[in-house]
Amino acid sequence: MNKQIIIDGEVVTYRPGQTLIQAARESGIYIPHLCYQPGYHAIGSCRVCMVKVNGRWASACTTLAAEGQVIDNRTLEVDAHRKQIVQMLFVEGNHYCPYCEKSGECDLQATAYELNMQEDHFQHLYPHRSLDTSHAEVWLDRDRCILCGLCVQASAEQDNKHLFTLGGRGTATQLLVNSSSGQLGETNISAADEAVAVCPVGALMKKQSIYSRRSGERTYDKTPISKLEFKA
Numbered sequence: 662m663n664k665q666i667i668i669d670g671e672v673v674t675y676r677p678g679q680t681l682i683q684a685a686r687e688s689g690i691y692i693p694h695l696c697y698q699p700g701y702h703a704i705g706s707c708r709v710c711m712v713k714v715n716g717r718w719a720s721a722c723t724t725l726a727a728e729g730q731v732i733d734n735r736t737l738e739v740d741a742h743r744k745q746i747v748q749m750l751f752v753e754g755n756h757y758c759p760y761c762e763k764s765g766e767c768d769l770q771a772t773a774y775e776l777n778m779q780e781d782h783f784q785h786l787y788p789h790r791s792l793d794t795s796h797a798e799v800w801l802d803r804d805r806c807i808l809c810g811l812c813v814q815a816s817a818e819q820d821n822k823h824l825f826t827l828g829g830r831g832t833a834t835q836l837l838v839n840s841s842s843g844q845l846g847e848t849n850i851s852a853a854d855e856a857v858a859v860c861p862v863g864a865l866m867k868k869q870s871i872y873s874r875r876s877g878e879r880t881y882d883k884t885p886i887s888k889l890e891f892k893a
């Protein structure tokens with residue numbers, strides 16, 4: 662039997678076992694997020710989907726819906742908190758949207774627009790991260806990696822290749838490639854792999870796909886990320 666929660670004053674039905682973000686999506690309610698993708702295990706790493714549940718912070722992708730929950734989602738306070746998280750993601754990596762090949766197709770950039778992010782606010786760390794162009798079809802630009810772990814999951818569970826893992830600690834954490842040299846060129850990754858398709862930013866990209874759509878014709882030029890999720 663369906664049960665009910667309240668999100669921003671709206672009654673939302675859920676089935677037992679659904680998380681807040683799953684219940685919201687089924688009702689056409691957008692909860693901003695980056696590391697959550699339908700069909701993947703939620704790991705709650707990016708914290709962009711944080712909401713307030715009966716006044717307490719919780720990640721919508723890992724919190725189960727339950728009777729009596731009253732949730733703040735797109736309030737000024739919650740979106741301001743999310744904007745700070747997105748600003749931190751920008752300064753922790755090296756993201757240069759104007760000439761990034763993923764610009765207009767990037768979930769990080771689109772989420773920043775959704776949250777009305779006008780500037781980075783925090784001091785840039787400008788980390789030194791390596792670029793891997795050793796493979797014929799796919800490149801890995803760690804400057805843009807937000808460590809969401811989606812490619813790790815996709816490569817293991819959907820592509821059955823186990824090509825990636827996250828290694829290191831704190832700000833030194835990075836995406837590692839499972840080959841003796843640590844280079845993509847030694848792996849059997851393919852441009853058709855789900856691990857490449859699922860990357861929400863321009864970190865894992867098909868080499869032949871860059872700048873394939875002109876500015877104004879790209880995915881998020883036409884539709885904001887909050888609306889795109891609910892297109893058929």
Ligand code: SF4
Nearest residue numbers: 806807809810812860
């Ligand atoms: S390469 Fe892309 S999918 Fe993989 S962890 Fe980095 S941002 Fe996530």
